[in-house]
Amino acid sequence: MTDPIDRAGIILCLISLxxxxxxxxxxxNYLVDVTTEILIYSLFALSLNVIIGYSGNVSFGHAAYFAIGGYTNAIxxxxxxxxxxxxxxxxxxxTMFITGIVAYFCTRLTDIYFAMLTLAFSMLVWAIAFKWRSVTGGDDGFVGITIPEILDQRINFYYFTVLVVVFSTWILWLICHSAFARSLLAVxxxxTRAGFVGINTRLMRWWAFxxxxxxxxxxxxxxxxLHRGMYVESAFWTQSATVLIMTLLGGMFSFFxxxxxxxxxxxLxxxxxxxxxxxxxVLGLILIVILLFLPDGLVGLVTKIRNYWTREH
Amino acid sequence: MRHRLLVSLVIAGTLLAINNLHAEEIKIGMLYPITGGGAIYGSPAQIGHRMGVEEINLDGGLLGLQAISVERDTKLNPATAAAAAKEMITKDGVHVLIGGLSSSVGLAVSEVARQEKVIYIATIAKTIQMTTNKRHNYVFRTASHTDFEGDAMAQIAEKLNAKSICDIQLDYAYGHDLAAGIEKGLARHLPDTKIVLSLRPKLRATDYNVFITQIMGAGCDVVTGGLWGPHFVDFAKQATPFGLFQQIKFIAGGEIGSHEIASTMGRDYPDNVWANSYELWYHHPNEEHKKFHSKLSAQLGTHETTMWPVLAVIGVRMYAAAVKQAGSLDPDLVAEALRGMSIDTPVGPRTIDPTTHQTDTGQFWGPMVKKEGAPYRVMDPITYIPALLSE
Incomplete structure (x- = not known):
């Protein structure tokens, strides 16, 4: 998981770019809109994988931070x-500040207790967004976000998103291939063993969070x-579940x-x-297939096929 | 030789033009929740939308083109609705967006319409913001709104000679806006009457016992409420054993007089409730309603029909009338035609205000009573309260 990218990977990245x-x-316009949204969700899923894939904790409340960032920017x-x-x-x-506070409490727990606490905090964020109508627009949502004129053009906003997401992915790549990530994998x-060799396991998990x-x-x-609006549904637990399924579907043991x-x-x-x-x-069926047959997701499947092909030839 | 070539080119060009004319269609976009919790309202609206599109085609189409319905499920989620609306515009090339059930979905779709410069006609969402501070060139509403509804409730309170009122509204946009609408209405019609208690149960609440005891202890003679759908059903079932409806009159907004609620509650529907509905299958305000009801009844396979289809039909008809008047599909010309547009509908004539883009959609109001031969409680007498903010 922390192996440096090989030559084929670099070529694939360049082709994608x-x-x-x-x-x-x-x-x-449709293709541009869809790609913009996919890029945003990709960044969202990549971020969740730092908790799931690297620190080994399952978060059921990741939508909370998505919503905090969205509402703050909107306001x-x-x-x-x-x-x-x-x-x-x-x-x-x-978002970093609020996540730091939430992480302080969540990283005191592990396993199912950790997952439940992340869910509880996310529902708290949802409730605040829902009730604080004068600031967030409550159930009506925060509609009509003003963005700079230059980004009001579809293509300009697309390239802006590409720039931000590619840069963020690069930063995440560096983080996930650093000594910090190796310590996280040990945790x-x-x-227990990671603690014995001197790793502050709770601090590592806090940083990952x-x-x-x-x-x-x-x-x-x-x-x-993108949507010129932010809605309470973006903080709801179903949004957290969606990004969790995205991560599982692609494969949590792979960076991309x-x-x-x-x-x-x-x-789909x-x-x-x-x-x-x-x-x-359809979503339910996808989840069943992942859990029963593709525990390493689509990337795991491709790896298996490639390994099989290499062995046969 | 040159002449023959020219003739061939003209013929080919004409054939191509005819072919293109036939290939092109007017795409009427539909956005309702057709899965999940909102489907009980969205699915009947979908039927109405299709009836509206069928009407256009039976009438020979629009500008010589056939209309087709392009449909998406909003799942009652504004982000999903906004994405679906964008997709319908950029991929399917819809000429208009019609629908939207909740206020949040209505506002989200309206924002997309503003960005993409496509007409949006809101057929159900009631939030006042859509036609006030969030209004733009391309958004129009054929539904009622919370100020109209609140004003009508104040008029009923005046009829009932209310001295003190308890107000119970759900703690979200519609509830807050309706509470404000009632206050404005009371200031017009009953300036001396006070709201002595304001309660805000949460959306999707199922336990109302604490609110019921508060109302009964507050000494009010009328309750105003916007507990729509299942909220009212739960409230009424829990309040009946306390005798709330025997002691206090209840003015219920949120279409509690409609077929959906009356038939669901059956014998449990309480006394002393004055309720509203956009349409009632047993009340024919004009000849067209009889035909509309027969057609809808045949489609649904039941004699008793829901009120949601008529709202969707009105939205489609309004757009069709505007396109005919504009003689074009250009959104700016259609928007211009929609301002001040009047049409006939199965529930009476409807006109869009040229300034606010709001249609003068009133509602039927009346006490819900038991009646010989009726399958459940019905509204009687029925009064149409027009959408006028009268002094």
């Missing part, structure tokens, strides 16, 4: 008319700008797995909804 740059040239841009850079930086800082595999929450906040900030899962699940939902109203049933 070139594809992202060329997408607006196709001339389809600062629209209510206080802050410039974009200041608003984005403030959104990241606010994930055997916390903060990193994950911060990048989720950034994804939320982009989401709010969650991004692949996000793209796959997003596209769009396509399914065009033909049938039974998306929840």
């Amino acid at each position: 070139a594809t992202l740059i060329l997408i607006p040239a196709v001339g389809s 600062l841009l629209t209510t206080y008319a802050w410039p974009l850079v200041a608003s984005l930086l403030a959104s990241i800082t606010v 994930r595999e055997n916390p 903060v990193v994950a929450g911060t990048f989720a906040g950034l994804a939320g900030a982009l989401f709010a700008m 797995g969650p991004a692949i899962g996000a793209a796959t699940l997003f596209l 939902e769009r396509i399914t909804n065009e033909y049938t109203e039974y998306w929840p049933t």
Whole structure:
């Protein structure tokens, strides 16, 4: 998981980047919108994987930080008319600060107790967003977010999202391939032994939580700008479940797995909804297939096929 | 030779133009919840939407083009609705967005309509913001709104000679807006009457015992409430054993007089309730309603029909009328035509205010009574309270 990227990986990354740059040239607004949303969800899923894949804890409340970032950006841009850079930086800082406080309590617990506490905190965020109507718009949502004129153009906003998501992914890559990540993996595999060799396991998990929450906040900030609105549903537990499924689908033991899962699940939902109203049933089936047959997700499946192919030839 | 080539080119061009004309359709986008909790309202609205589109085609189409319905499930989620609306515009190329059940979905779709410069007609969402501080060039509403509803409730309170009122509203956008609408209405119609108790049970609440005892101890002679759908059903079932409805009159907004609620509650529907509905299958305000009811009844396979389809039909008809008047699908020209547009509907004529983009949609109000031969409680006498904020 912490292996450096190989040559084929670098080529794949460059092809992906070139594809992202060329997408607006196709001339389809729909394609641009879909790709923008996929990029945002990819960042959201990649951030969650720092907690799940690297520190080995399951969070049922990751949507809270997505919503905090989104609402902060919405309020600062629209209510206080802050410039974009200041608003984005403030959104990241606010999310980081709140995540730090939540992480302080959550990392005192492990396993199911950790998961339940993350859920409890996320529902608290949801309740605040719901009740604080004068600031968040409550159930009506915070609609009509003002964004700089230059980003009001679809293509410009797309390239802005590509820039932010690619840069954030690079930062996450560096974090996930650092000594810190190796310590986290040690904590994930055997916390007792990691403690014996001098790793402050709780501090490591706290940092992982903060990193994950911060990048989720950034994804939320982009989401709010894309939709020119932020809604309480984005903080609800179902949103946390969706990003968790994205991570599992792509593969939590791979750095890019969650991004692949996000793209796959997003596209599957769009396509399914065009033909049938039974998306929840399809989602349930996907979850069953992952849990029973694809514990390492789509990336794990590809690896298995590649290994099989290599052995046969 | 050159002449023959020219003729061939003209013929080919004409054929291509005819072919393109036939290939092009008017795409009427529909956004209702058709799965999950909102489906009990969204699915009947979907039927109404399809009836509206069918009407257009039976009438020969619009501008010589056939209309088709492009449909998406909003799941009652504003982010989902906004994404679906964008997809319908950029991928399917819809010419108009119609629908939206909850206030949050209505506002989210309206924001997309503003960005993409596509007409949006809100057929059910009641939030006052849509036609006030969040209004824009492309949003129009054919549903009622909370100020109209609140004013009508104040008029009923005046009829009932209310001296002191207890107000119970759900703790979310619609509840807050309706409470404000009632206060404004009382200031117009009953300035001396006071609201002595304001209660805010949470959305999706099921236990109302604490609120019931508070109301009974507050000494009010009328209760005003916007407990829609299952909220009222639960409230009434819990309040009846306390004798609340025997002691205090209840003015219920949120379409508690509709078929859905009356038929669901059956014998449990309490006394002394004055309720509202957009449409009642047993009340024909005009000849067209009889035909509409027969058609809907045949589609649903039941004699008693729900009120949601008529709201969807009105939205589609309003758009069709505007396109005819504009003679174009250009959103700016259609928006111009919609301002001040009047149409006939199965529940009476409807006109859009050219300034606010709000339709003068009133509602039927009356006491819910037991009646010989009726399958459940019905409204009698029925009064249409028009959408006027009268002094």
